[in-house]
Amino acid sequence: MTKKRPVIGDPLQHGLNKIDVEIAGLEKAIAEKVAGVDADRAKHALDQDGDLQQRLNDQIRVLRGRVDQMQQKRFDVELGELAPKKPVVAASPTRSKKKWDIKNVPAPTYPIGARQRGDKAALDAAFMAFLEYHIDQAKITMQRHDVDAAGRASIDLLMDVAGEHLGMHVWMSERVKELETRLAEIEARPTVKARDTGQPLTKALEKSVTRVTKFDGQGRIAEFEKVEGPPEDLDLLARVEALEARPTMAYRGVWGKGTEYHRGDVCTHQGSSWHCELDAATGLQPGDGLGWKLMVKKGRDARP
Missing domain, CATH: 1.20.58 (Methane Monooxygenase Hydroxylase; Chain G, domain 1)
Structure with missing residues (x-):
């Protein structure tokens, strides 16, 4: 074979x-x-x-x-030939990660009323305090995630972050400018006079509240409030009271577990801004449940 x-x-x-x-x-x-x-x-x-x-x-x-x-x-x-081998280069010693320069800047407060008073020095000082605080908070976040302060990030990523923050800043600036213009128009309106008394309208508005007893819808005697007055005055008063009862937006700083929050309050939590949706939300952490609504999402964390 x-x-x-x-x-x-x-x-x-x-x-x-x-x-x-x-x-x-x-x-x-x-x-x-x-x-x-x-x-x-x-x-x-x-x-x-x-x-x-x-x-x-x-x-x-x-x-x-x-x-x-x-x-x-x-x-x-x-x-048909092998390339010459490159000499073996000894590995460089591992460099320890650089720590972030954290200053633990205290949370600033907005100088309410400074703009109306024309106090430019107070506004400038508060603005710089806000910048320093949030820069320090960003460094604290990087340190918490063990990011090397000397690490390198791509220019493309840096431009994305810078452009996103600039866009948000310009957008909010335009919104504030619009609100200030509308507020100035309202403040510039002349005081409306009542037809009969010649007094400011807010002083002329009156209502009479009398407590009366009568049968309710179930045949029982109950006490009710009887509101009397000119129909146009009562309508305007009802509208004013409804406006005053509306929740107003107020920034309450960084969220705290023991702080009392109400509808309309705004706080910062983990880099994002949240709006309170309940009449009382004490102890309810933003992001858990329906008590808070996300307003502004935090930016992306940088990576080396």
């Missing part, structure tokens, strides 16, 4: 085919990660995941470096 002789292939071609297969796999992995980055960038700026994009870009750089190595190896195999 004749033994089959083994098929002897071309070792050079076999080596090239093996390298080509590995390059093709690397290129496929790169294409998948590029598609992931493009898909995230297509989302709204607030919904994008900067950490995911940075991680995928880092992986793409590593894979492309590997592709370059394999292409160089293929070139060397085609020439």
Whole structure:
């Protein structure tokens, strides 16, 4: 019986085919990660995941470096010679992470009434205090997440964050300007006089409240309030009372567990701004339940 002789292939071609297969796999992995980055960038700026994009870009750089190595190896195999090995460089010692320069700046308060008084010095001082406080809070957040203060961040990410904050600042500035204009128009209106007395309208409005007893809808005797007065005055008084009963928006600083909060209050919690939706929300943490509504979502944390 004749033994089959083994098929002897071309070792050079076999080596090239093996390298080509590995390059093709690397290129496929790169294409998948590029598609992931493009898909995230297509989302709204607030919904994008900067950490995911940075991680995928880092992986793409590593894979492309590997592709370059394999292409160089293929070139060397085609020439039938091996490239000289690079000398081994000793790894540099691991550098300890740099700590953030945290000053523990106390939370500032807005100088209510300073703008009406024309106190520019108080406004400027409070503005700088707000900047220093929130910069310090951002550093505290980075330190809490063990981020290296000397780490590098991509310029693209920095521009996204800077542009987002600038846009929010300009938007809020325009809103405040609109409110100040409308308030100035209201304050400039002349005082309306009552037709009969010549007194300011707010002093002319009167109502008479008398307590009376009568049968209620279930046949029982009950006590009621009987309101009397000119119909137009009663209507205006009811509208004024309804306006006064509306909750007003007031910033209450950083959320505290023991602080009393009411409908209309605004607080800061974990970098976001929240609006109170209940008449009483003491001890209810923003984000838990329906007591608070998110007003302004916090920005993305920087990554080295």
